[in-house]
Amino acid sequence: MSDDKHFNFLNVPREVQKTQTGPKRIANFREVYKPLKEIEASQQASRCIDCGNPYCEWKCPVHNHIPAWIKLLQKGRLFEAAELSHQTNSLPEVCGRICPQDRLCEGACTMNNDFGAVTIGSIEKYITDTAFELGWMPDVSGIKKVNKRVAVIGSGPAGLGCADILVRNGVAVDVYDKSPEIGGLLTFGIPNFKLEKEVIEKRRKVFKHMGIKFKLNTEVGKDILLPELLEKYDAIFLGMGTYTAITGDLPGLDLKNVHTGLDYLVSVNRFQLHYQDSAIDTKNERVVVLGAGDTAMDCNRTALRQGAEKVTCIHRGAMNSLRGSNRDFMNAQDEGTHFMWRLQALELVGKHGKVTGVRVGELKNSEIIQGSEKVIPVDRVIVSFGFAPSPAPWFVENNIGITKNGLIQAQSSRRLRGQTANEQIFAGGDMVRGSDLVVTAVFDGRNAAESILKYLEVGD
Numbered sequence: 445m446s447d448d449k450h451f452n453f454l455n456v457p458r459e460v461q462k463t464q465t466g467p468k469r470i471a472n473f474r475e476v477y478k479p480l481k482e483i484e485a486s487q488q489a490s491r492c493i494d495c496g497n498p499y500c501e502w503k504c505p506v507h508n509h510i511p512a513w514i515k516l517l518q519k520g521r522l523f524e525a526a527e528l529s530h531q532t533n534s535l536p537e538v539c540g541r542i543c544p545q546d547r548l549c550e551g552a553c554t555m556n557n558d559f560g561a562v563t564i565g566s567i568e569k570y571i572t573d574t575a576f577e578l579g580w581m582p583d584v585s586g587i588k589k590v591n592k593r594v595a596v597i598g599s600g601p602a603g604l605g606c607a608d609i610l611v612r613n614g615v616a617v618d619v620y621d622k623s624p625e626i627g628g629l630l631t632f633g634i635p636n637f638k639l640e641k642e643v644i645e646k647r648r649k650v651f652k653h654m655g656i657k658f659k660l661n662t663e664v665g666k667d668i669l670l671p672e673l674l675e676k677y678d679a680i681f682l683g684m685g686t687y688t689a690i691t692g693d694l695p696g697l698d699l700k701n702v703h704t705g706l707d708y709l710v711s712v713n714r715f716q717l718h719y720q721d722s723a724i725d726t727k728n729e730r731v732v733v734l735g736a737g738d739t740a741m742d743c744n745r746t747a748l749r750q751g752a753e754k755v756t757c758i759h760r761g762a763m764n765s766l767r768g769s770n771r772d773f774m775n776a777q778d779e780g781t782h783f784m785w786r787l788q789a790l791e792l793v794g795k796h797g798k799v800t801g802v803r804v805g806e807l808k809n810s811e812i813i814q815g816s817e818k819v820i821p822v823d824r825v826i827v828s829f830g831f832a833p834s835p836a837p838w839f840v841e842n843n844i845g846i847t848k849n850g851l852i853q854a855q856s857s858r859r860l861r862g863q864t865a866n867e868q869i870f871a872g873g874d875m876v877r878g879s880d881l882v883v884t885a886v887f888d889g890r891n892a893a894e895s896i897l898k899y900l901e902v903g904d
């Protein structure tokens with residue numbers, strides 16, 4: 445073994461701590477990964493060799509200064525690490541929990557193949573969580589207010605990223621959202637076992653401390669019209685996400701006990717947050733989840749925690765064709781999900797108006813194998829093939845162009861990235877790029893904010 449601190453990765457193994465084994469984890473909805481203790485965080489941080497060309501930074505969509513804040517943590521300069529982390533990311537404690545690090549920063553880590561990547565996600569989460577616990581807040585005391593106001597529509601990752609940059613530059617920001625809490629799908633879509641809602645509640649307090657104002661339970665186009673906002677504010681940012689479920693037009697979608705993945709997850713989250721009296725319940729049922737992305741994995745794992753008798757996940761591709769987080773797949777498998785590969789769902793069948801089975805066929809080279817069709821008996825089906833845009837009816841009348849696929853048309857030039865055909869309105873996140881990651885939405889929101897500052901002639 446080496447005594448050289450630059451070679452600590454030889455002495456300290458990569459360690460990702462889970463709360464319990466899979467069968468025990470499904471007894472509750474608490475976060476799967478335990479927070480690092482101080483000594484554990486220091487040890488894991490010591491594995492970073494501070495590469496001359498840090499691939500982790502390049503692979504990170506927001507280009508976090510990863511080796512730099514890891515080094516600050518090692519030196520015990522926690523608040524400085526938190527400050528540096530926030531320079532590039534508006535939601536580091538969220539991304540530390542739910543980013544697919546295996547496909548991004550950790551997947552690009554120099555040591556990933558031979559020694560195990562540095563546990564960047566766990567360290568990122570530790571820095572912000574611990575700094576908050578010790579009373580740290582972003583320092584906004586030196587910000588000079590400017591006589592500009594911006595309305596942000598949508599309090600998901602893109603909207604919050606945009607508001608963060610604007611308020612740091614002295615702009616007054618009001619964030620509108622039709623929901624009773626901020627966060628969008630962070631709050632109402634992602635299950636507690638990946639992101640406990642206390643994390644978003646804390647983030648809301650931080651943003652209020654910074655001066656951002658939230659106008660919740662307010663739907664633009666219904667409770668307030670866009671022309672009113674255009675009169676009231678100097679610019680507007682749209683970060684409303686993509687909420688239209690892709691269902692593949694399967695026959696039988698109208699049968700009882702058939703749901704989209706998002707409807708299912710929102711139902712459970714709203715119930716757990718006490719915004720409704722009941723939720724879609726899979727207890728003692730045979731559940732089939734169609735699709736194998738991150739949302740499908742969330743559905744698999746939620747159904748298991750509700751006490752489903754059996755959860756089967758069906759995917760038309762092979763196991764190595766998964767596009768989502770490998771970590772989420774491994775957790776779903778570890779917790780008891782049964783996976784079936786290279787099967788094409790052909791039809792949902794039912795009796796007396798209620799789903800009773802999924803007719804599938806085996807695939808070979810994208811073709812159904814003759815004679816391979818069969819019906820899998822079910823009590824409930826959750827369709828999770830992804831999301832499409834949800835353009836508001838007021839887009840066109842306000843000169844907000846949309847593509848044939850329903851995405852907002854916004855500039856990609858570096859001068860005013862995110863600006864729509866209506867020069868006063870900017871947009872970013874999923875409603876511009878299509879359904880993607882939380883971190884890319886944050887990136888888009890922050891970039892659009894920089895464009896808004898240029899448009900308003902604020903700062904340099």
